[in-house]
Amino acid sequence: MSVSQMQGMVIENVQKNSGWYEMEISIPSFAPCARPGQFVHIKTGAGSDPLLRRPFSICDFDKDAGRLFLMYKLVGSGTKWLSSVASGSYIDIVGPLGKGFTCPDPGARVILVGGGIGIAPLLYLARRLTERNCRLRIFYGVEEYHQLSALNKFERLGVNIDVATHDGSAGFKGLVTDLFEQKIVSEKADVIYTCGPEIMMAKVAAVAAQYQIPGELSLEEYMACGVGACLGCARKLKAEDDNFVKICKDGPVFSFSQMKFDLN
Ligand SMILES: Cc1cc2nc3c(=O)[nH]c(=O)nc-3n(C[C@H](O)[C@H](O)[C@H](O)COP(=O)(O)OP(=O)(O)OC[C@H]3O[C@@H](n4cnc5c(N)ncnc54)[C@H](O)[C@@H]3O)c2cc1C
Ligand code: FES
Secondary structure, X not given: OOOEEEEEEEEEEEEOOOOOEEEEEEOOOOOOOOOOOOEEEEOOOOOOOOOOOEEEEOOEEEOOOOEEEEEEOOOOHHHHHHHOOOOOOEEEEEEEEOEOOOOOOOOOEEEEEEEHHHHHHHHHHHHHHHHOOOEEEEEEEEOOHXXXXXXXXXXXXXXXXXXXXXXXXXXXXXXXXXXXXXXXXXXXXXXXXXXXXXXXXXXXXXXXXXXXXXXXXXXXXXXXXXXXXXXXXXXOOOOOOOOOEEHHHHOEEEEHHHOOOOOO
16 A cells, blocks of 8 residues: 655635534545545644644545545644645645555445544445445444534435434434444344443443444554654553554554443
8 A cells, every 4th residue: 555745735624513624635646545444644733733644534435536625623732833834835745654444245244333523534434335235234422412513414325324423413412322222232233343432332342242243443542653653652452462563554453353442
């Protein structure tokens, strides 16, 4: 897989009702084989501050049009800078990086569980899976209705999507993991993919284990180089492991069976 440093032209960079941003970038040289679950590393400043690039999931990618889509929330200086980039400006992008989700067999029955901004990589995954005629069931959890900004994008794919909000302003009232746990009883899934807060993914993996359904999750970690050279993102997947993995290079996607979460 070719990783390159490129300039992408920002087509649109807008704040949604959720408070989160969506960015569309024209980047014709971006690797057409970019996989769902991979990420891009973006220079989020004009000079050397901040020094380190910031990682963002490929939220969607149209290889024919050379368009990359990101969804991001304001966290600190890097994302603040990103939010100020005007249409027509160029940003410096390295990618695609990391190991993406494994594609299941065509026609597979697939469940996706996304929480908050963690829904971002699941949109591109859903697109690729519908192209493989997979049967998708999606559980999408947020705090409140306005944060469902990706909902219409999933609906345009024609996929089956269930929503959970903490405050009950849309769909199931409560945690997406509770909704998922209720519904999985009647689902016959071959594989589950999840991205969101680690506590949410831990619960998804635990429920999946009860039903002996394999799955994959995408981990988030602070990153420096993004290419496996600095150990900035190193962590153990199980406390008893001897070795550390590099989230940027060995991940960010890992299988449920590689992980052991401390749920206490
Ligand atoms: C593989 C990967 C994919 C990602 N995809 C997306 C995405 O699609 N959309 C999106 O909005 N975000 C995504 N993130 C998170 C995003 O990279 C961070 O929010 C961003 O780097 C913050 O930069 P900043 O300069 O604005 O904040 P900083 O100034 O770096 O940090 C501000 C505060 O946030 C905390 N913080 C920063 N980064 C993280 C982190 N990774 N985990 C926990 N706390 C953190 C810091 O401790 C600090 O308190 C992803 C992260 C990874 C590793
Ligand atoms: S960020 Fe440098 S090794 Fe992962």
